Amino acid sequence: MNRPTLNTTRGALLLALLAAAGSASAARAPGIDGVRFTDVRTVRYQCDGDKTLTVRYFNSADNQAAVFRLDGKPVLAVTTVSASGARYVGGRYEWWTKGDTGTLRDLIQQENAAAARSNCQAKP
Numbered sequence: 001m002n003r004p005t006l007n008t009t010r011g012a013l014l015l016a017l018l019a020a021a022g023s024a025s026a027a028r029a030p031g032i033d034g035v036r037f038t039d040v041r042t043v044r045y046q047c048d049g050d051k052t053l054t055v056r057y058f059n060s061a062d063n064q065a066a067v068f069r070l071d072g073k074p075v076l077a078v079t080t081v082s083a084s085g086a087r088y089v090g091g092r093y094e095w096w097t098k099g100d101t102g103t104l105r106d107l108i109q110q111e112n113a114a115a116a117r118s119n120c121q122a123k124p
Contacts, residue, residue, distance in 0.1 A: 031060075035060055035062075035063050036060055037058035037059060037060050037063075037065075038059070038060055039057070039060075040056070040058050041056070041057050041059075042054065042055070042056045042057075043055050043057065043122050043123075044122070044123045045102055045117070045120035045122055045123065046120065046121050046123055047104075047117040047118060047119060047120040048117075048118045048120075049118075051117055053068055053102070053104060053117050053120055054068060054069070055067070055068045055095065063078075063079075064078070064079040064086070064088075065077065065079070065088070066078075066088045066090075066095055068095065070093070070104075070116070075090045075091055075093055076090050077089055077091075077093065077095050078090065084098060085097050085098030085099075086098075089107075092106055092107050092108045093105065093106060093107065093116070094107055100121060100122035101119065101120065101121055101122075102117075102120040102122075103115050103118050103119070104116045104118075104120070
């Protein structure tokens with residue numbers, strides 16, 4: 001798949017998702033192209049190295065997405081197959097959670113490179 005096309009599509013999807021979330025009334029859940037996200041929640045994580053990550057999750061029965069910011073830029077990640085926990089991939093990043101813990105990796109870095117955010121614990 002052509003990289004610029006994928007990034008353009010993700011960017012358009014992110015804008016549509018954020019617009020839908022911002023303008024949704026209480027009677028109608030935010031959504032994209034007929035998919036309604038009935039469970040929208042924001043989770044703040046405290047990670048190693050005194051780093052933080054705030055993730056907004058958009059969940060429906062069949063589709064899950066997560067939006068977070070890195071260096072001031074939004075990243076839209078969608079779920080993909082995982083053996084355990086929830087694995088979201090967006091652009092060059094992989095956000096993998098299990099329970100209240102998560103790890104953010106830059107997939108362009110070498111496999112043994114340190115995670116961009118590690119040992120992230122959901123804050124109450």
